[in-house]
Amino acid sequence: MDNQSVLEKYEQLVGRDVIEQLRQLANPLKGLHVVHVNATRIGGGVAEILHKMVPFMEELGIHTKWEVIKGESVFYQCTKSFHNAIQGNRVNIPESYLKVYEDTNEKAAEVLEDVLHDADIVIIHDPQPAALIKHLQEHKGKWVWRCHIDASKPYRPVWRYLRNFVCRYDASIFSLAPFAQSLPHPVYLIAPSIDPLHEKNVELGADEIEGIYGRFGINPERPMILQVSRYDRFKDPLGVIEAYTLAKQFIPTLQLVLAGGGASDDPEGEIVLNEVRTAAKDDPDLKVLLLPADAHRTINALQRASDIVLQKSIKEGFGLTVTEAMWKMKPVIGGNTGGIRIQLVNHHTGFLVNTPEGAALRIRYLFKKPDLMEEMGTKSKEFVRENFLITRHLREYLTLIFALLHGKDERIELS
Amino acid sequence: MVRNESATGPFCIKDCALIAIATGERAQNLRELREHLRQIDPGSIYYHFWGGLLRPRFDDPEYHNDFAIWMAHSLHNESLAERLGVIDPVAFESIEDLRNELIETIDESLDETEFPQWTKRDDQFEFIRSQIIVFDTTISVNRPEGLLDIIKTISVGSIFYHFIDARHRNENSLDDFQNWLLGFGDNYALLCQKIKEKSSYFSPLRELKSDLAEVFAGHFRNGQERDG
Numbered sequence: 001m002d003n004q005s006v007l008e009k010y011e012q013l014v015g016r017d018v019i020e021q022l023r024q025l026a027n028p029l030k031g032l033h034v035v036h037v038n039a040t041r042i043g044g045g046v047a048e049i050l051h052k053m054v055p056f057m058e059e060l061g062i063h064t065k066w067e068v069i070k071g072e073s074v075f076y077q078c079t080k081s082f083h084n085a086i087q088g089n090r091v092n093i094p095e096s097y098l099k100v101y102e103d104t105n106e107k108a109a110e111v112l113e114d115v116l117h118d119a120d121i122v123i124i125h126d127p128q129p130a131a132l133i134k135h136l137q138e139h140k141g142k143w144v145w146r147c148h149i150d151a152s153k154p155y156r157p158v159w160r161y162l163r164n165f166v167c168r169y170d171a172s173i174f175s176l177a178p179f180a181q182s183l184p185h186p187v188y189l190i191a192p193s194i195d196p197l198h199e200k201n202v203e204l205g206a207d208e209i210e211g212i213y214g215r216f217g218i219n220p221e222r223p224m225i226l227q228v229s230r231y232d233r234f235k236d237p238l239g240v241i242e243a244y245t246l247a248k249q250f251i252p253t254l255q256l257v258l259a260g261g262g263a264s265d266d267p268e269g270e271i272v273l274n275e276v277r278t279a280a281k282d283d284p285d286l287k288v289l290l291l292p293a294d295a296h297r298t299i300n301a302l303q304r305a306s307d308i309v310l311q312k313s314i315k316e317g318f319g320l321t322v323t324e325a326m327w328k329m330k331p332v333i334g335g336n337t338g339g340i341r342i343q344l345v346n347h348h349t350g351f352l353v354n355t356p357e358g359a360a361l362r363i364r365y366l367f368k369k370p371d372l373m374e375e376m377g378t379k380s381k382e383f384v385r386e387n388f389l390i391t392r393h394l395r396e397y398l399t400l401i402f403a404l405l406h407g408k409d410e411r412i413e414l415s
Numbered sequence: 416m417v418r419n420e421s422a423t424g425p426f427c428i429k430d431c432a433l434i435a436i437a438t439g440e441r442a443q444n445l446r447e448l449r450e451h452l453r454q455i456d457p458g459s460i461y462y463h464f465w466g467g468l469l470r471p472r473f474d475d476p477e478y479h480n481d482f483a484i485w486m487a488h489s490l491h492n493e494s495l496a497e498r499l500g501v502i503d504p505v506a507f508e509s510i511e512d513l514r515n516e517l518i519e520t521i522d523e524s525l526d527e528t529e530f531p532q533w534t535k536r537d538d539q540f541e542f543i544r545s546q547i548i549v550f551d552t553t554i555s556v557n558r559p560e561g562l563l564d565i566i567k568t569i570s571v572g573s574i575f576y577h578f579i580d581a582r583h584r585n586e587n588s589l590d591d592f593q594n595w596l597l598g599f600g601d602n603y604a605l606l607c608q609k610i611k612e613k614s615s616y617f618s619p620l621r622e623l624k625s626d627l628a629e630v631f632a633g634h635f636r637n638g639q640e641r642d643g
Binding site: 016018021023024027028154174177178180181186187188189190280337343377386395396398399400403404408409410411412413414415 | 476541547
């Protein structure tokens with residue numbers, strides 16, 4: 001297995017036709033120079049995807065580089081504020097921070113000038129390196145800004161500032177249409193994806209899955225439901241506890257596990273975690289876990305050990321935890337919001353709910369119908385295989401590259 | 416007339432991939448939807464009827480076009496959702512005819528409505544269009560029997576291109592398989608008929624692919640028309 005190429009490894013998961021299609025689509029792009037730029041090589045969804053996307057594109061014959069811009073702590077404070085402002089928080093950013101942001105981008109532009117100037121396609125991820133384009137106006141290739149954030153209701157003063165940079169790009173990419181802002185260039189839509197070979201999603205042996213029962217005091221003989229998410233009000237962990245309490249009146253052996261990471265840069269995270277612990281009281285069947293950010297295999301094992309996965313968000317971006325659970329053949333009960341809505345199809349791949357009562361109803365319903373749970377799990381895995389794996393993501397990047405190189409025609413016929 | 420090769424030459428398998436583009440146009444109620452429909456790019460109407468076949472979407476949806484889905488799940492107007500959902504785009508010669516049918520269906524509903532329903536801001540209808548990239552797979556066949564094994568291995572993008580997209584592309588509104596088989600004269604009239612019977616807008620591409628594979632397998636297994 002270790003001697004296999006990236007493409008061969010994925011072929012076993014997605015089928016030969018999918019990989020063959022990628023090879024054929026990439027064939028005319030062989031020799032092209034593509035550069036991805038973001039602000040971190042470790043941690044976060046963007047880095048995770050690039051770790052796989054870059055070797056994938058390389059193996060398809062496209063010269064692909066991944067560059068990272070670095071700055072001082074004020075730079076990151078500034079870009080964290082950008083992130084929050086794009087998501088709609090009213091954040092006032094001091095002029096001095098903006099100066100550091102622009103200076104950092106200017107210095108990075110000097111360092112990366114040779115690589116970026118000659119690249120055929122440059123994909124800039126998120127706001128951190130967005131201002132690079134201002135300092136490389138004479139570039140040769142096409143530049144695209146990839147926004148991984150829900151920008152549906154940005155805090156306008158900050159968005160106006162960033163828009164000045166974004167408008168200079170040839171195109172931008174958002175994850176879903178409702179997340180997009182109007183811009184004076186084509187706004188492409190590419191949904192995110194999961195990597196089935198990441199530790200979060202890779203198949204685990206029975207020993208590793210069963211290991212979590214003893215580790216966290218979970219009874220494997222009794223039903224278990226799980227929500228994996230940060231301790232954040234938008235993820236509604238208190239609503240999940242309410243749903244569990246309602247369902248437990250009818251399923252007394254029910255266990256709930258809430259598993260989330262620490263939020264060092266989010267002061268409200270600790271407040272929410274305390275509220276969750278208070279609501280959990282001393283219920284021995286309700287486990288509130290605070291896991292480190294790299295506990296991927298533990299999360300994987302918890303997902304595989306649970307009977308039902310919840311993602312009862314009241315506001316959500318795409319909701320990749322839903323995708324991860326579906327890939328593990330779990331029925332998912334999710335909040336009727338954001339990208340969860342395109343993943344969960346009532347009675348087929350899971351249930352969309354609006355209230356704790358709705359979640360409790362679906363928990364009871366599913367435990368009464370084990371055959372349906374199995375059927376949903378099977379459908380969910382196939383749905384993810386077709387639509388939300390990195391292979392589909394890559395196909396859309398390749399398609400986008402053709403669109404950028406060949407103009408705005410609705411139909412581009414490659415000879 | 417009996418022919419040993421198609422008048423159109425070998426059948427070259429092509430494939431296609433689609434990328435979605437936000438138009439920035441949004442509707443929050445039925446009247447806004449209608450107004451946008453009057454002037455929206457025809458590519459957007461194409462996308463909302465056929466794009467679902469090539470983009471992330473559950474393969475067995477309740478409704479097959481995005482207008483009906485929005486009507487049911489966002490405006491909660493089930494009766495209009497049913498009327499929009501039953502519209503079969505294959506029955507229309509052009510996108511403009513399809514556009515008119517949509518507008519008329521919505522107008523009928525508006526005539527019956529005192530106060531058009533609204534959705535939440537987060538739940539608006541997003542008009543999307545797409546760009547389609549058509550590319551060569553380097554696979555070609557000279558005889559219909561050659562398609563037997565090929566169909567099982569080609570991508571759903573190829574099925575979309577040769578079976579769905581072709582009906583808009585070709586002047587005679589037939590798919591590429593039938594057109595190619597017609598190039599053999601009358602040799603494959605029965606096979607063409609069987610392919611035509613599979614022409615449903617309401618089947619997902621994986622199902623169409625497996626149906627077509629079955630048609631070819633069944634046809635040649637029974638030895639029908641094999642040698643023309």
